[in-house]
Amino acid sequence: MFTIKQLLSHIENHRCYSHPVFYNWGKVNPDVATLGALFQQIQLFCSSTRPGGNYLEAMKEHGLVKENHLQRAIVESEENHGSELATMAGHVINKKAKQTILADVYDQELVENKLKEYSNQLLGNLPGYNKDTALALQTQKSIAVLSRRQARDYETTIKNIGTTLALEKISNRQLIPGEKHCLVDCNLYDLDINDPEMHYMLEHFGEIGAEQEHEKYAIEMVKSVLNEKTAPLIIEGMDDFLNALLCLWDLLDSALLQSGYHQVA
Ligand SMILES: [Fe+2]
Numbered sequence: 001m002f003t004i005k006q007l008l009s010h011i012e013n014h015r016c017y018s019h020p021v022f023y024n025w026g027k028v029n030p031d032v033a034t035l036g037a038l039f040q041q042i043q044l045f046c047s048s049t050r051p052g053g054n055y056l057e058a059m060k061e062h063g064l065v066k067e068n069h070l071q072r073a074i075v076e077s078e079e080n081h082g083s084e085l086a087t088m089a090g091h092v093i094n095k096k097a098k099q100t101i102l103a104d105v106y107d108q109e110l111v112e113n114k115l116k117e118y119s120n121q122l123l124g125n126l127p128g129y130n131k132d133t134a135l136a137l138q139t140q141k142s143i144a145v146l147s148r149r150q151a152r153d154y155e156t157t158i159k160n161i162g163t164t165l166a167l168e169k170i171s172n173r174q175l176i177p178g179e180k181h182c183l184v185d186c187n188l189y190d191l192d193i194n195d196p197e198m199h200y201m202l203e204h205f206g207e208i209g210a211e212q213e214h215e216k217y218a219i220e221m222v223k224s225v226l227n228e229k230t231a232p233l234i235i236e237g238m239d240d241f242l243n244a245l246l247c248l249w250d251l252l253d254s255a256l257l258q259s260g261y262h263q264v265a
C-alpha cells in the first residue's frame with residue numbers, strides 16, 4: 001500500500017522535478033527569437049493545465065465532492081493567467097531586445113502571434129512539429145495528458161487526480177522557481193519582479209503564491225482518494241504527466257539551450 005509520502009517522493013525522484021532547463025536558460029542567455037520559441041511552447045503547455053473540462057463534473061458524478069471543491073478552487077484561481085503570462089513574455093522580449101518589439105504587451109493576440117512566428121522559425125523543421133499551432137510534438141504530447149480532463153469515467157478521473165498532484169508539485173517546485181531564477185534572479189533582462197508586466201510571476205511565486213496553495217490542495221485531494229485500488233491509477237496519472245513534460249524540457253534544453261553548452265565550454 002502506497003502512502004502519500006511515497007507518492008510525493010516518487011515525484012521528487014523523477015528527472016522532471018530537478019530538470020535544469022531554466023538554469024540553462026539563465027546560463028545561456030538566449031536571444032530574442034529563442035526566447036520567443038521557449039515562451040511559445042511553455043505558454044501553450046501552461047494554458048492546457050488551466051481548464052477543468054468535464055473532470056470537475058465527473059468528480060461530482062463519482063461522489064468525489066471534497067475533491068471537486070479542491071480542484072474547483074485551483075481552476076478558479078487560474079483565471080486571467082493566460083493573458084498575464086503573455087504580458088510577461090512580451091515584456092521579457094522587449095527588455096532583451098532593448099527596443100520595442102511588441103508595442104502593446106497587454107495585447108495577448110499580438111504577443112502570441114509573435115511567439116508563434118519565432119517558434120516556427122526555430123523549431124519548424126522538427127519531426128512532428130505543427131506549424132499551424134506552432135507546437136512541438138513533445139508539447140502536443142504534454143497537452144494530450146491534460147486533455148484527458150474531457151473524459152468522465154471513474155478510472156480516468158482518478159488518473160487525473162494523480163496528474164493534478166504531479167502538475168501542481170512541478171509548478172510550485174520546478175517550473176515557477178525555475179522561471180523566477182532565469183527571468184528575475186539572473187538579472188539578464190533589467191526588470192523587477194514588481195514591474196506591473198511581471199504580475200504573473202508575483203502571483204505565482206513563493207510562500208503566498210498561487211502554486212503553493214495549489215500543491216496543498218492537490219495533496220489533500222490525493223490523500224482523500226488514496227487506497228489500494230486507486231494507487232496504481234494515481235501513479236499512472238502522475239507518470240504520464242511527468243514523462244511527457246520531461247520530454248518537453250529535454251527538447252527545449254537540447255534544441256534551444258544547448259543543454260548548458262555555453263557554460264561548460
Ligand atoms: Fe496560473
Ligand SMILES: [Fe+2]
Binds near residue numbers: 167168171210214
Ligand atoms: Fe497551479
